[in-house]
Amino acid sequence: MGKVTGFMEYTRETPERRPVSERIQDFFPVYIPLSGESLRKQGARCMDCGVPFCHTGCPLNNLIPDWNDLVYRDRWHDAIRALHSTNNFPEFTGLVCPAPCEASCVLGINEPPVSIKAIEHAIVERAFHEGWIVPEVPEIRTGRRVAVIGSGPSGLAAAQQLNRAGHNVVVFEKADRIGGILRYGIPDFKLEKGVLDRRLDQLMKEGIEFQPRSHVGVDLSIEVLRRKFDAVLLAGGAEHPRDLNVPGRELKGIHFAMEFLTQQNRRCAGDRVGSKNEILATGKRVIIIGGGDTGADCLGTAHRQRALSVHQLEIMPMPPEERAPHTPWPQWPLMLRVESSHEEGGLREWSTATLRFSGYEKGNVARLHTTRVGPPPSFEPIPESETELEADLVLLALGFAGPSKNPLLNQLGISMDSRGNVATDANYMTSVPGVFAAGDMRRGQSLVVWAISEGRQAAHCINQYLRTIR
């Protein structure tokens, strides 16, 4: 398979980012896709390993060597079949996945790895373009009904799998639109919402029923649901944001990142965001606390809203520029990552902890009091390193701590695990018979690729379960 010497002949190429000056003017996608020919070369770099670590590095176990080869051979239709066989939504992962596959690519031991993510994205885009992605309506209906609560990547993947197995699936979503984090969490410059809509179109045509604005446990009784459906899948995500309980937290102008990001996504979707709760970075000195992906999304969004300045604080020390020795290949490397948003400006501060906020009389935040800290896990403050940062808007991007405090889970009386997530057995079933859980709700905050994987696994288990009940 593949071109045997491809990895020796071609160098790694990845999609280019649009110039910073241009892209911060809009919310359009940052990346310019690679051409077909250069993609084939990138596919040719795949070595078709006897033990493809990418394939296990990928939570979905995508058949990466297989479709790399198919792209090299210009067999795009076969490629999308192979890709879809493990991944319902490669267009999402192809855009937003941090690509653990590339981190574990064997070529990456001593060369830049294969551009797996770019190839994945190209395959699915090509397939949409060619009209190969059409609804696949099941030939036989089983008559079983499954309710999926939550329409994020996990819920959607489960819904599609279950529907294709012939079950009738209804997806309940508390928000006004379907998509969960894909819709309201990820900025448009990373994931244009048209990408989501075109997939939802397929799902609907396959026969999946969507019920937005249906907050199960609030608008709708879970008991009714359980009666009406043979199985219920909880896929509500991990929406409960981690807070920063330091003095001054109650000051105005301190928000959770997700509130900020959701508002911008709504604006991009053409919604009007009421001025009362509006969170805008325009003309402000913005501080983002948290150095992860959400923080980066806030960073990019703030720049696009023309913030006066942006600081991003991270309590961890600055990682090395190359893979840290304690995270050897094929592990996910600890290393300094420069996302597109980081290129666009702002200052990143490392080993920095926030001690307290102080504000103006009228209650708005004015400054942060920070200190330098030592390494984890103790994060000992370094004496006499305290300093102050001026701030008009503080965004907390400290991650999430389990599912949102939701009456649904209480109503079900479901067991939780030690980390505050919904507990299940090996078959994704919760302590309540017939009720399953998947995605961040079960696993805790994680990647889109894991959400899809969980959704698929749960669907498989639900399918097995439905065979056993009368």
Add this chain to the structure above:
Amino acid sequence: MERSENNNALPEPQGLYDPQFERDACGLGFIASIKGQASHEIIVKGIQILVNLQHRGASGSDPVTGDGAGVLIQIPHRYFERECAKLGFTLPLPGEYGIGMVFLPVERHQRLLCEGILERIVHEEGLAVLGWRDTPIAADSIGRLARASQPYIEQIFVRRAPGMAQETLERKLYVIRKRTEAEVERSEIRDKNFFAIPSLSSRTIVYKGLLLATQIANFYKELSDPLASSALCLVHQRFSTNTFPTWQLAHPFRFICHNGEINTLRGNRAWMEARQSTLASPLFDDIKKLFPIVMPGGSDSAILDNVVELLYMSGRSLPHAMAMLIPEAWDGDPSMPPAKRAFYEYHASLIEPWDGPAAIAFTDGRVIGATLDRNGLRPARYLVTNDDLVIMASETGVLPARSEEIRFKGRLQPGRMLLVDMEAGQIVPDRKLKEDLAARRPYRQWLTENQTTLNDLPDPPRWHPTDFDSILQRQRSFGYTREDLQMILVPMVTQAQEPVGSMGTDTPLACLSDRPQLLFNYFKQLFAQVTNPAIDPIREELVMSLTSFIGSQRNLLDETPQHCHTLKLSHPILTNHDLEKLRRLSWGDFLATTLPMFWRPDGGGRELERALAGLCRRASLAIKSGYTVLILSDRGIEQDWAPIPSLLALTAVHNHLVREKTRTQAGIIVESGEPREVMHFALLLGYGASAVNPYLAIETIGDLHRKGWLPEGMSLEAAVHNYEKAINKGLLKVLSKMGISTLQSYQGAQAFEAIGLNRSVVDQYFTGTPSRIEGVGLEVLAQEVKTRHDHAFSAVSEAECELESGGQYHYRVEGEYHLFNPDTISKLRHSVRSSSQETYREYAQLVNDQSRKLCTLRGLMRLRKAVHELPLDKVEPASEIVKRFATGAMSFGSISKEAHETLAVAMNRIGARSNTGEGGEDEERFARDPNGDWRRSAIKQVASGRFGVTTNYLVNADELQIKIAQGAKPGEGGQLPGHKVDEVIARVRHSIPGVQLISPPPHHDIYSIEDLAQLIYDLKNVNPQARISVKLVAEVGVGVVAAGVAKAHADAILISGHDGGTGASPLTSIKHSGVPWELGLAETQQVLVLNDLRSRVRLQTDGKLQTGRDVVIAALLGAEEFGFSTAPLVSLGCIMMRKCHLNTCPVGIATQDPQLRKKFEGQPEHLINYLFFVAGEVRELMASMGFSSMDEMIGRVDMLDMQDTIDHWKAQGLDFSSILYVPPVPGRVGRRCLIPQSHGLEQALDYRLIDYARDALETGTRIEIKLPIRNIHRTVGAMLSGEIARRTGSGGLPDDTVRFHFTGSAGQSFGAFLVKGVTLTLEGDANDYVGKGLSGGRIIVYPPKESTFSPEESIIVGNVVLYGATSGEAFFNGMAGERFAVRNSGATAIVEGVGDHACEYMTRGTVVVLGETGRNFAAGMTGGIAYVLDETGEFSSGRCNRASVDLEQLQEDDIALLQELIRRHHALTGSPRARRILDDWRQVLPQFVKVFPQEYRRVLNMAVDDSRKASQVVNG
């Protein structure tokens, strides 16, 4: 050779030991008076021959008990006349009575019972008993073990009926013997095991026993009596693989004695039994009296004797019988006269060849002769004297003969016969003999009128095209995976050959896999090792044949035109079109019918069994109704009708018909969707199918073609043709690795071992196939089919990918489990790099704990805990344990210099051993580096290619390892592609950069066990300090082979598992040959202990050893040492890319690409860490088991158990009791190595040579000495050479410093490994292997000056001369045997005639042949030059194999070189032929042909281009 089933004196099967795998090899010979003049002197000389062949035999743990020896002579009438008179009865005239040599029970009553039966039968057959005579023997002249098992030996004298012709008397005696043998066998007589009738004839008598050659004349006193005289004396000396007392297994038998091995025995025996029902002859009143024709429990030689006897007694001449059973290679030889070809072709329809290396001497008392197998794999030399004696033996020089008395010296050629007709008083040359046979009947006309081929059959009106709509579903039902398509079919179609892979296999055995497996996967191919050679099916294609015949067989004892009324198939793969021709076949007696092989999958195993029974019933019925071709078909599966596994359906029907005795009346063809890869076809054919139509594989190719997966522009026809070709090539390889050359003998030979099938399945459907650990039954097999079938027929949405991924070859999460998977590889990698014992523990846990994923047999074992655990500090330190570790043989060439040297440095640092592999070693590594590191490999491998095996290489070793086989591809050779051969590798391997290098499948100096003994002796001579080890691969019977190896004086034996292997190998071989080391090691330990040989050898094992637990299990099963390859490579950075064969290893290990080599990051510390982690784990386990030292642990099988909680759906049927068996021997029998081997070096002539040469060695004084020499002086010059190399390295001494001049017949390996500065001149002749491994020395051989025969027409040196020579010169004034200069890589040689396969695999050097050559000259020759004097034009027209060489006119520099060489040849040998050529130079010169390898030319041209470019650059 012997291979015996359940022979009397051998132990019963026990544990993993089964006597049916016993083998032996031997020396044989005869002397006869051409004019038939009997004398006592002939017997004396015969025995002298035997004594001089003694080194070809062996003794066991009791050095004075031989493996067996015997003589056959004419009945010495005058002696018996006198003796019988003493006993009170009178013998009639010669020819009017017969004498039986009878072995009887010692206990009197039992003996009388046997005698009674014999006497009664004599009377019933109308003859009279004249009397009995105690054979006078001297029991105290033989060994202790021999005495203990000695039968009572009597002679019976039987008188003919009045007026009875001698022919009739002989036939009667035959009937009497057969009836008596059968009746005693059926009787209840307790000691019937002693009973045997070595001979009962009016012409000949056999004296044999468990004797050494020197004992026979003393033991059988009458042989020394001057009155005892005979005109012939046939002798045989045995070397068996055991030490068990077996008097009957000694040769000669009644008509033959045999040196070699019948590889196809199981098939030959089964077919003989099957055709018994059709036997009829007017010469016998009731043919049933002869049944069973084939003696149960007989060895292969004994059975062959049975069949020869049957054919002879029913009217065929002995030469006719021999030519039928052991035919020449007629199929691939276009130069064979048409009438002779017709003779063989006709007889091929009667009986399949008895295939294998064989030198057979035969006699009926009136004629005596010998014949050789088609490939000439055993030596046989003869000479004719002026006083009309013929002396034939495995060696020359067995009888001293004055050179002026010799009329002719010759050798037996492949497939040829030597016959002395003593009644006519003449030698019948082979040509005349065969002409006479061919003229017996109008065979060609019979064939033309009665035989047909597929091409002659009418086209069918229609045939099945590809059904694209259902193909996916059918592929699923038959278990196709994407790998089958992408990794098996596409490569086969594209390249017309089998795909290649690397890094061995690490997936579960079929019986442990969670996934449904094809029945095929439960079987492993057997392969030849040591006791017979594998064949190279590409370079020695002329002996191979895929021809087979369909049709009902007729009475073997008759000879009619109807006998060849058969359908001849040129190969066994049928296209859909071919099959329809057959299905509609109605021609002559041919009539075909199709029997569907389906079953209802819902009914489980019971339903499957019912379906099989039904199928068998229908097959019987079809035969009764007159159908002669049965097509078993699974075309047309449906939801409710699943396919029966094709192999199961076939073997059910085959065995049923064999039991019904109707099998030979019909051919069976399998039409199935299941077979697709080589192994599948090999199994179907090996279990008796005549041909196979793989319709789904063909349709799949159609589908791939339609979808554009095949190379652009390839037509579907071409694609299918390529596929057929790939399968056929693969089949040839499978046959040849077993040493079988014709498909016809492979069919039904069941050359397989099953792993994990239970007894009831094997007994019913695979009768006779070894299956040693029980396993699954029909229920599981049914479940596996059902799972696949359900998968195919349950609704699946479009989104699911069509076929499962497979994951057999490349790891996939959804596919098969692999021991080396991302988890284990990364853990191992991290542990050694971060020196983390903790991470290693996690790794080991993943490998060792197979509770969730079963993979290996050892995974199912449990270690017993000691009652009192030892504290860890009481256990042998890890630094001692690691000294037992070795890395596997990975050649410099297959892996990079960096990787190879890192392995060596690491192993040397910790006192363990690395292995050079087969590619030699750079001499700069022999000295230590300034920092103290040593890049020298302690183990130097000697493999079949002998690359870089110089004397200096051999002396720089602690251990010399003879690689017989390797786990990834036992029975196969190898190739190093040209692009991997760079300057350095070429230098080390003594070849030319860029030229591909081929390792032959066998060692050409090991075709049998006594040959191995010779090579061990050779190596021990060169380097007496090194221990000699022999590497074998686990398969059923390996224990028996190992016992033979131990008797051949190996110091250590390595048993490799099937799963090992880092190099490139065909996928079929990686997956389907060899068995796990657990089985092989346990078997070896048990057999060695049973034979009391274990205490003389060290055992090592390897094959995907990964953890300390693996090591401990190996130790408990009997290993003292442990080899690792894959894991060390992983520790140095290997990530199981499995691309070793492509030179693209991305971590710089298995590559020679300079850019990629830079990426190598492994450090010696990584490997050292790994081995110490393993040793640490070993210590912890030892502590828990209460062992303080490794030595205590070895062979303690009692500390092993099987996991008792296995509830795996397949594994629960397994039973390890045979692996865990402990032979019941007394405590004094050692279970580990305690005694050093005695190599018998003391007698070596070289001690004297070294003494003579001492001055030369020390001061460089030139010396010249004259000495006599005999054939018992073997390996002359090697020890001297080793001594010189140790002092001077590869430089040697100045030319001609040491000169020895010998007169006489030199023993084997004359001048082996001779170094520069030494010249050996031999006036006389020499045996096989002259100049083996020549390393710069000079060898000159010419006939005695006073001899009268013409030297250029006489044989002067034996077979396999100059094998693996790297430099030096040889001048032979006479002809050489087969395989002259095979694998020559640098020597210059002149010879006056050569046998078949000369210059095979040659890579460098110069060979001049001033005379005739045999066939297949220059096969696989890739370098060097040969000049051949082609006076008749035959060389150019057919003798030279031009696949890899061109024939050219000589250029000017060629002419100068040639003339100079011939001049020197004349000067050194006095060759009259050289003189004539030089005298007539202008006339002779044009008849010389230059043999120029194409590869060599390509590389030379490239070099010219390069230098031209370079000079242009300079000029520019």
